[in-house]
Amino acid sequence: MKRIAILTVLLFLLSPVVAPGQTYSGERKFDGKHKNEIAGNLVGGYNVVTGVIVGETGLYTRHFTDRWSLTAGQQVQFIKWLYSFDVMGTYRLPLKRTSIYFDVHILDNIYGRWGTNEFIANGSACWEANYVDFRFGLSFIHYSKYNVKGEYQFFTDKGYTEPPTFIFGLGVNIRPRSNPWNLGFFIRNYDQFYYENWNINWGIRAHAPLTDNMKIFSEFNIRPAGSISQLATRYETSLKVGVKYVW
Amino acid sequence: MKAKTLILLALACLLSASCVKLREKISPTDIIIASTAVEDRVKMSEVFYLNHYNNKVWLIAEGGYSFLVGADSHVTTDPGRMDEMLAIGLRDDDLFYAHLGDIADTKAEYYVTLDSLLWDAKWRYVEANYEQISDYEFIEKDSKMDPPIVYTYEDIVYPFFPVVGNHDITRNGWALWSNIFHSSFYEIDVLVFLGNGEMAFDHLIFLDSASGTLGKTQIDLIKKGVLDGKYDDGTSLYRYTFVFTHTNIFRPQFNEFASTFTREETFFLLDQFEDWNVTCVFCGHVHTWDERNFNGVHYLTLDAMCENNNPDPGDYLIRVQVDDDGGLSYKKVHMDYAKKK
Numbered sequence: 001m002k003r004i005a006i007l008t009v010l011l012f013l014l015s016p017v018v019a020p021g022q023t024y025s026g027e028r029k030f031d032g033k034h035k036n037e038i039a040g041n042l043v044g045g046y047n048v049v050t051g052v053i054v055g056e057t058g059l060y061t062r063h064f065t066d067r068w069s070l071t072a073g074q075q076v077q078f079i080k081w082l083y084s085f086d087v088m089g090t091y092r093l094p095l096k097r098t099s100i101y102f103d104v105h106i107l108d109n110i111y112g113r114w115g116t117n118e119f120i121a122n123g124s125a126c127w128e129a130n131y132v133d134f135r136f137g138l139s140f141i142h143y144s145k146y147n148v149k150g151e152y153q154f155f156t157d158k159g160y161t162e163p164p165t166f167i168f169g170l171g172v173n174i175r176p177r178s179n180p181w182n183l184g185f186f187i188r189n190y191d192q193f194y195y196e197n198w199n200i201n202w203g204i205r206a207h208a209p210l211t212d213n214m215k216i217f218s219e220f221n222i223r224p225a226g227s228i229s230q231l232a233t234r235y236e237t238s239l240k241v242g243v244k245y246v247w
Numbered sequence: 248m249k250a251k252t253l254i255l256l257a258l259a260c261l262l263s264a265s266c267v268k269l270r271e272k273i274s275p276t277d278i279i280i281a282s283t284a285v286e287d288r289v290k291m292s293e294v295f296y297l298n299h300y301n302n303k304v305w306l307i308a309e310g311g312y313s314f315l316v317g318a319d320s321h322v323t324t325d326p327g328r329m330d331e332m333l334a335i336g337l338r339d340d341d342l343f344y345a346h347l348g349d350i351a352d353t354k355a356e357y358y359v360t361l362d363s364l365l366w367d368a369k370w371r372y373v374e375a376n377y378e379q380i381s382d383y384e385f386i387e388k389d390s391k392m393d394p395p396i397v398y399t400y401e402d403i404v405y406p407f408f409p410v411v412g413n414h415d416i417t418r419n420g421w422a423l424w425s426n427i428f429h430s431s432f433y434e435i436d437v438l439v440f441l442g443n444g445e446m447a448f449d450h451l452i453f454l455d456s457a458s459g460t461l462g463k464t465q466i467d468l469i470k471k472g473v474l475d476g477k478y479d480d481g482t483s484l485y486r487y488t489f490v491f492t493h494t495n496i497f498r499p500q501f502n503e504f505a506s507t508f509t510r511e512e513t514f515f516l517l518d519q520f521e522d523w524n525v526t527c528v529f530c531g532h533v534h535t536w537d538e539r540n541f542n543g544v545h546y547l548t549l550d551a552m553c554e555n556n557n558p559d560p561g562d563y564l565i566r567v568q569v570d571d572d573g574g575l576s577y578k579k580v581h582m583d584y585a586k587k588k
Contacts, residue, residue: 048461048512080511082511111510113515114511118510160541163499196510198504198505199507199509225458225459225506226459227506228504228506229459233284235512
């Protein structure tokens with residue numbers, strides 16, 4: 001418990017502000033005993049467009065077999081008026097001591113502040129080795145306005161479908177992936193509830209056990225604008241802290 | 248052990264890349280933290296605008312007028328294309344010329360070249376449009392004012408209006424860019440005398456998006472309504488509003504690897520452009536032509552006029568024509584200059 005407390009305090013000290021994130025930092029594969037996972041976290045931080053970020057995220061995962069799983073989630077970020085819903089189907093392919101996860105992710109974001117609905121379909125593969133993980137994939141993003149100047153008018157325009165967006169991610173952990181606790185670094189151009197074009201975000205992530213069935217996780221996410229144009233500029237910093245329960 | 252080796256290799260690549268000739272063009276370390284802050288640029292621009300531009304820069308058009316737009320000239324040692332753009336604008340009597348950023352790569356020598364070119368272009372502009380009445384005084388050739396307004400050479404505003412691009416300011420190039428252009432966030436009104444004796448106002452908005460974000464200061468100013476130009480009843484003062492900025496909103500194709508705006512800021516801007524009732528938004532940055540409509544606003548992303556990217560002659564400029572009756576159209580303008588062999 002002492003180790004967990006120290007780790008949690010350390011994460012807060014390292015994180016001047018708080019971020020939405022995902023649960024890739026821990027073991028994703030079925031542990032052979034618990035078919036259900038539920039994770040919830042609070043999010044806080046700062047964004048230059050909206051100011052303070054306050055929100056929550058909830059995820060539920062069902063492991064059907066050792067290979068197949070399905071995750072559904074939702075997110076609310078209150079000051080952004082952002083409401084997100086997603087579902088992700090996963091197939092795990094064991095490869096020696098590592099795993100390759102093939103994910104299909106369907107996501108809908110309602111950006112209420114700007115009357116915009118964003119729909120995303122993403123397919124990606126994530127290779128998880130003992131200390132590192134790489135993710136590559138493609139996103140198909142469509143957005144349209146649903147509300148013009150306060151008048152309720154569903155989908156006023158056909159909207160815009162972006163050309164396919166390449167996604168990439170790299171994560172490094174300081175302990176083997178199966179270790180009960182871990183601390184790591186990540187760099188990527190996506191998060192659980194957004195896929196950027198060519199803007200990377202990076203930060204640290206950690207998780208540690210609370211009980212046999214519960215672990216605490218945290219992620220500090222720095223999301224600059226203009227990074228690939230060599231002018232990384234403060235855009236959003238956030239921290240998420242949550243717990244995951246399995247049964 | 249393998250992971251550590253990989254990390255060390257990546258760091259070594261990053262450091263070495265930042266030391267070699269690539270530094271003329273890019274700054275790999277700025278992928279993590281940039282050396283130029285959009286907040287500082289906007290604060291400087293606002294102060295400069297209020298102190299020097301406000302109530303000074305008005306463009307006046309008799310009926311119809313046209314303007315020329317170019318992007319991404321990336322001037323280095325050969326300013327041929329930039330020179331040609333200004334010559335075309337003068338030859339065809341465009342009311343003003345807008346440049347969408349990345350005017351020069353970040354090196355003092357390139358800005359010295361650019362500065363000389365602009366000085367020459369201004370002199371040609373003054374010769375064409377003004378009559379020198381004494382050593383220091385000029386009057387407009389076709390002035391209808393009686394007596395005509397007398398200008399000094401410094402008072403004459405050369406109608407070349409740029410926005411700043413990411414390559415202009417990489418590694419603190421803002422010091423070079425701002426020394427010539429001063430302001431990266433500003434607005435200009437065009438006063439149009441219509442044939443029926445009435446007047447109309449058109450609005451030119453220049454936004455600093457070189458960092459891939461407008462930044463808090465600029466966004467707060469926009470939210471405060473400094474660029475709105477609305478009457479108390481919410482109606483707009485302006486007939487047409489044109490926005491000029493560097494970073495593109497829409498990515499023309501899959502293999503465009505430059506940063507665009509982040510998700511929230513994209514939606515904020517699309518919403519803001521609608522609120523301003525913008526006629527057309529002009530962007531650069533990706534060096535690829537793109538044209539589209541989104542919720543009633545027209546978006547044009549221009550190809551690069553840089554001879555290194557496009558060595559052969561081609562249609563790299565845009566001319567927007569506002570007719571006497573208010574009709575609007577645009578066409579591509581051909582550039583003849585080819586890269587020196």
